[in-house]
Amino acid sequence: MEAIKVGLVGITGYAGMELARLLAVHPSMQLVMACSRAESGKRLGEYYPFLEKLPGCDVIISQFTPEEAQAKCDLVFLAVPAGKAMKMAPKLLQAGVKVVDFSADFRLLDQGVYEEWYGMPHEAQELLSQAVYGLPELYAEKIAQAKLIANPGCYPTSVILGLTAACQHDLISPKNILVDSKSGTTGAGRKPNLPTLFSEVADNFRAYGLVRHRHTPEIEQEISKLLATPVTLQFTPHLVPMNRGILSTIYADLKDPAMTLEKVWDCYNETWKASPWVRVLPLGKLPETRFVRGTMFCDIGLAVDKRTKRLIIVSVIDNLCRGAAGQAVANANLISGRPLDEGLSHTAPLV
Amino acid sequence: MEAIKVGLVGITGYAGMELARLLAVHPSMQLVMACSRAESGKRLGEYYPFLEKLPGCDVIISQFTPEEAQAKCDLVFLAVPAGKAMKMAPKLLQAGVKVVDFSADFRLLDQGVYEEWYGMPHEAQELLSQAVYGLPELYAEKIAQAKLIANPGCYPTSVILGLTAACQHDLISPKNILVDSKSGTTGAGRKPNLPTLFSEVADNFRAYGLVRHRHTPEIEQEISKLLATPVTLQFTPHLVPMNRGILSTIYADLKDPAMTLEKVWDCYNETWKASPWVRVLPLGKLPETRFVRGTMFCDIGLAVDKRTKRLIIVSVIDNLCRGAAGQAVANANLISGRPLDEGLSHTAPLV
């Protein structure tokens, strides 16, 4: 079998770094193009010493051109900021190259919502209808047919997977859903910046982006679909002094005030029993971010508060693997006719 | 002026450690008794090397007896677990020694609530009515008259201070108050324990105590008083890989859906302008735990979500200083006729 030739635009960020290490051990994908304006001309192994003596280390970093992509790649991963991807994707698709886009540019079905939350006009609205939201648990079949994947955001992945079973089993009210999320610092990007210096983050905790974080409409869009009704919810992110991991504490009013934890747990198990990656923890257990570090797992813990009639869902993922690069590989697998979990059944250090 | 002679029972925990360092520089208090069963017989400076060459380092650690306390102390700090304090406090009070108790034993006015949440009978119910809840911002006058202070819990301190202005200005509904709190690991105690080993905590994040954390009724009691109506609320704590600090993200429904952030901010400033320790941050700023590290400050940031009609309050304190030992010193100051902030106007490393 011939290798799938892939390119990666935006290698210097944490998502790009994670993708580089995943591709180095992928049995059927081969990294043939790695792009970065700032690091152009270096060997990839020179820029990322951890890649030396691994496949891909000899790729020379280049500046992105659609021509190089067309000449070399079957598929390109775009690990670039929102606003840039919508300029690159059309050219790649025209050149016959499939695209898995890490940015938000193709995640929101409603162009107006995009423009309101991202504060810029959408320049490739013609692609919005053909892009598929790349959450394999919900859209595997459509992904396999697509040419352009909108890889989900990290927070939304944790929240949507956490709520899917509750929505599908009609356990919760669409009102009053509240999501309090906590993320490791790789989620804040790799650009040198005072607030993300070690000494500004270590032994510290803070909230950010209150009432206006851009992942809010993405979560609302998908939960609205799952509940088949428009949902407005509260979303608050926080910065944890750790490298990786997202934990979302999700609060929702139970439709049936007499609902028990055991019944909720049965519903979750029914939804996720056969899933390779979503693990519903035993009753009474709560997830920890380290147990999913570097992997595709989403671990879910549940509680029911009889006093407040609320369901509390604690959902954890690795923000860089499941929440970005790993999910992108899963989507690339499907889009390329490969098994969903190819190259993704690794483990990673728990401590 | 003669020094106030104080004793400390329970020196080996983090609250006791913090109190030892605060007393070492207190201008009018002198540590004359330090008790620990396990470390009895050692010099305090031998047990805590950081105390060497500081006042108090030559105290010999002893096993607690009411007789030693009576002979030596004007006031005793009890930094012992719930259940133990209620055995010690009566004897100390009978011996004419004032008590500042760090445990929950005298915080809850309703004995039944105590027994339900703490799972043991109360053995000193006669003292419940004379104990004063030691939150100086709310009860300074009563504290000054008391002989037994129930020093507030760390989470409750952050939540009550965060909500006081909103309650007093009648901004929020008593229904649907939701508190999502995050604490550093000193809050989990200093007893050797697998889940609090460095390698189990570092680069990790988790929730704990869902729907049954014992600080819930304490918060509800005080918010009910402030709102003058019984309040049932949601409280969820999390463990942050950092030493110190609590951040509580507090969500409440606005009574007036047209309420603006500016008006809320004015109310908060009115309440706290003259306070030495509660700081309302400028509009648009959010607090960080490091900025209150090792101090008595409570920093508060505010947001109003027009989409969900919610007020979001972010409140941070240092769990060991403001949330335990420092607050105990403030209470001891008041109870001893000293200025509230004596020995507490220090700063601490921000990074």
Place this chain on the structure above:
Amino acid sequence: MEAIKVGLVGITGYAGMELARLLAVHPSMQLVMACSRAESGKRLGEYYPFLEKLPGCDVIISQFTPEEAQAKCDLVFLAVPAGKAMKMAPKLLQAGVKVVDFSADFRLLDQGVYEEWYGMPHEAQELLSQAVYGLPELYAEKIAQAKLIANPGCYPTSVILGLTAACQHDLISPKNILVDSKSGTTGAGRKPNLPTLFSEVADNFRAYGLVRHRHTPEIEQEISKLLATPVTLQFTPHLVPMNRGILSTIYADLKDPAMTLEKVWDCYNETWKASPWVRVLPLGKLPETRFVRGTMFCDIGLAVDKRTKRLIIVSVIDNLCRGAAGQAVANANLISGRPLDEGLSHTAPLV
């Protein structure tokens, strides 16, 4: 091909935890026995939630007996403390089961040295001559023939690999070798213990075991062999507030005071060019522990001080993978006729 059936005695420590995650993805080894006195009776996936939905999660933890090992296993990994392994290994070998021992019990050729540094009599001295020191870069051929492997210590692995090229090329004097090592906290074990609590380790740094750390004679034994002369050296370990990784800063007097860094670097490259796991960094680059996290790599940086005529070697490994469980798998591969790096060519999160 039939799977190699392996057992693991001592699953609850960090080395056992690391081995469990490596075996879960090893293509030809199957975990069939997992032993722990304390956790006996539990499913492995119940004890280690990170193993759920992975191979091995359904193994029931048992108490170690040679009989179970004989019935089920081709090979047993002993992840037990020094002193225990020498009681178990003889019985396993008699039962025809190969042994890879993580402890120091079979590492020192000289029984007297063992008894001096470990403070107990050796109870299986008859096995000392047949045990092979499991450092594949030095002893691959002997390992492949052995039935009992003494898996090297974590610090010694970093130091011996760091010094091998300098010794083989006769660059350094045997006198005055000084090793200043720094290790993450997983090296201190997983037993609940005050000094390894998160809050005692975080934002803190300390030395330990000065002039008497037990890895000293192990390092001296192997460097003496490499230099073909008895070597006494200085070894000082330190505890770093991080989970994983060892960095050893190694100082040695250059034999030739005119030796240049370029020549040293050429020697190192000559020794390690073909090695799959030892990476000599480009001139002027220094290694970081994160770049080898969770892997078998040993990264080496070099400096020559013209003022002091010293060679400085900075060598980093992952203490749990390369320094314990991963090296054990490599040894088990060789001993079982499998390729050295089978199941070990994974990557792990860099951040």
Place this chain on the structure above:
Amino acid sequence: MEAIKVGLVGITGYAGMELARLLAVHPSMQLVMACSRAESGKRLGEYYPFLEKLPGCDVIISQFTPEEAQAKCDLVFLAVPAGKAMKMAPKLLQAGVKVVDFSADFRLLDQGVYEEWYGMPHEAQELLSQAVYGLPELYAEKIAQAKLIANPGCYPTSVILGLTAACQHDLISPKNILVDSKSGTTGAGRKPNLPTLFSEVADNFRAYGLVRHRHTPEIEQEISKLLATPVTLQFTPHLVPMNRGILSTIYADLKDPAMTLEKVWDCYNETWKASPWVRVLPLGKLPETRFVRGTMFCDIGLAVDKRTKRLIIVSVIDNLCRGAAGQAVANANLISGRPLDEGLSHTAPLV
């Protein structure tokens, strides 16, 4: 008594931040000028929220001019990089303002050594002879007479204090002194920079500046004076994933191979018994950086290796307080006729 009016040039770095918090509680110094090009025009409390409700918070940040300093200040702290201080100090001194300089510009007596290690010409060589090296334990009397203090470097402070007693008691050989130091990340400065981002530092350890760190000649100068002979030594710094603290592991050959640890310990105690800040730990105890956090203490632990005839000294300080801002305050106290430890007898969080 009138307050001593002080200015601070360079408030945005970690040393400036530390000085701001120390001055906020200093009983006789008053911050009247705070300079920063980038933050000019802001209230100090706006820039540093931790200063709100503390003395100094209302100072308006200005751009440095000698005129403002002359008009307002008795003394100015220069927390600016090497190269800038030598341009500012002459003007301040001419204006009759005393100077405590944090940079290296006036630390090295030999202009040639400065120019070799710092790579730039010295522009104020006429001041070199009148500047006093501000280590109070060695030079208190000269400091009290000076107008220009060269505040010592952080690493040198830990090393010189660690070696003083050994030098004064003639215990060690001047040859073969080797210093392996480890520092928290605040030592790397507060400028946004990829290598000091949280995710590049956390769970990571690395060496830097091998054989060419600029603190080398500063250490050599002072140890040469103490040993009354020219000393060339090895100095290697490392970066620890923690905010604060330096630990220096210092290796030196014992002059008398029969020297015992007990005798060495007696010498150290003789030297430091009366010192307010240098603490020699009990035999067998080793220091930890957290026990000196935020303070002026230098804790020293000792070991003698009978096998290698070496003395090993482990010395810890807080790099920002003792190693920069606190030491500057101590120097400013002396230069202003105040008690050495005024405003410096605080404690700080141990955890």
